[in-house]
């Protein structure tokens with residue numbers, strides 16, 4: 145997993161609520177057996193028309209908006225547990241998703257892949273959307289160390305929560321499996337006691 | 341000290357290690373895998389140069405991506421074939437038991453676990469699929485995980501998790517005629533929204549729940565994830581034990597007696613405290629149907645499509661209604677439909693097929709409707725045939741196919757064409773879920789079958805006496 149420390153970037157806004165993982169990556173693209181290449185089909189049914197041509201109305205086809213931060217409405221990532229959703233977002237080039245609420249499994253999946261979910265208040269999210277709308281070049285700074293998101297050039301800033309363990313994993317670029325493997329003795333001991 | 345909830349009891353018993361200020365390492369008793377969310381996890385093991393730590397605790401099946409006809413022939417779609425073959429190779433290489441295509445135990449992962457008696461009270465169960473919550477109907481902690489977590493379980497039989505909060509949902513009273521467990525859960529989701537239970541693990545209780553069969557309980561726990569819950573559970577009781585007794589992998593003889601004694605202790609203490617509680621009355625529930633593009637967008641069958649929606653912005657509702665080509669304020673009753681899909685881990689068990697068969701017996705589906713029934717497993721399929729349900733269903737013009745996830749997620753050929761309306765017994769009505777542009781309306785097997793017969797949305801109560 146790649147390390148994450150601080151990111152300064154412009155944003156790509158998807159101001160919709162309840163964006164589910166079937167929209168992030170439709171099921172028909174889940175036939176792959178590796179993790180790579182899902183970015184091409186990120187938001188596929190919104191991004192492309194039936195004939196395969198880009199749908200100009202969708203933000204990923206709009207040159208005005210670029211960057212490594214995806215900003216989305218409340219309850220982002222609901223629906224299926226497919227980790228492919230996190231892979232697709234990351235593979236596309238996003239490093240952070242900002243929303244005012246994340247579905248549980250998506251949040252875990254994101255964190256397990258070096259994609260940082262930043263949960264902000266509804267008020268901040270609204271401010272963020274209107275800032276981006278007014279000025280698509282507006283830059284956002286996200287510091288994992290300080291757990292802080294700020295809109296550069298404004299005094300708008302907010303702190304976000306992250307579990308200290310998960311924070312450390314992201315900062316160091318190591319994952320849960322490395323950690324659990326170091327506890328194998330404890331696991332075997334547990335099995336001796338609990339197993340019938 | 342306050343007592344413990346059922347959830348606490350099982351969870352706490354499975355904690356192997358606690359990270360300071362961090363998650364807990366939870367021991368996993370049973371791990372189910374399927375072809376779609378496991379290949380990258382197996383690859384991860386290879387990259388780390390390690391094997392599956394406890395292969396005997398993992399069971400595999402092929403379900404998401406399999407055809408539902410001619411399962412004895414090689415899969416036509418090349419990518420699907422490759423994915424299913426990869427599962428076969430991975431299971432062989434890592435020593436995991438596989439109930440693949442052609443195996444008498446094959447089927448949708450959440451149908452076969454319970455029917456084989458692999459799913460048992462008191463366990464921790466995970467699978468790389470969100471509807472793992474289904475298994476909670478047996479009084480265990482079962483939840484869906486991502487592929488990185490599948491790899492964790494492979495590598496260590498544990499998973500790092502933050503303990504969720506606890507929610508109680510109590511439903512009391514008697515169900516009205518024509519109302520089944522699918523209606524209960526669609527009703528609850530429509531009240532609590534798709535994120536109403538995020539961060540919580542739900543225990544369902546109350547006299548209504550106690551009166552339900554295991555199949556019906558599974559339908560409820562299955563869809564607990566659709567309101568954002570980590571999972572749902574129901575304390576085991578005589579109905580549970582009766583269902584389990586004699587199942588293939590259920591304990592036998594002395595071992596059964598010993599387990600039974602333990603299972604009987606599995607309940608929430610009288611004085612236990614939940615973080616949140618909701619109460620519902622069975623009498624308030626009508627047959628339900630969804631009109632929109634998430635499972636909370638549901639109404640009683642005689643109700644009107646709302647013009648505003650509480651859990652979502654107007655923009656969301658507008659987008660949903662546009663996608664569904666429906667008018668706010670209109671009625672769904674009488675609306676012409678094109679497809680009926682009876683299947684998925686929500687409603688593809690033998691009891692569901694019996695309900696449908698009973699309703700359509702001696703009737704014929706409307707000419708313009710494509711009606712398909714996909715049994716949840718090989719065992720369900722064989723049982724249906726043994727009971728002669730196949731004759732009844734086929735006589736009514738329903739196509740009875742082979743087991744798999746099928747049109748629930750449209751990964752195989754079973755898709756609903758663009759713009760067509762499908763009354764579906766599955767669990768998700770997201771845009772494009774049953775195929776690009778498909779318009780899904782979630783309902784119970786009864787409501788779906790009634791729509792197939794009439795060719796339009798029907799209040800099933802008019803068809804039963």
Ligand code: SF4
Pocket residue numbers: 403404448449450469471684685686744745748749766767
């Ligand atoms: S039937 Fe549908 S919801 Fe159930 S496991 Fe299969 S794809 Fe998932």
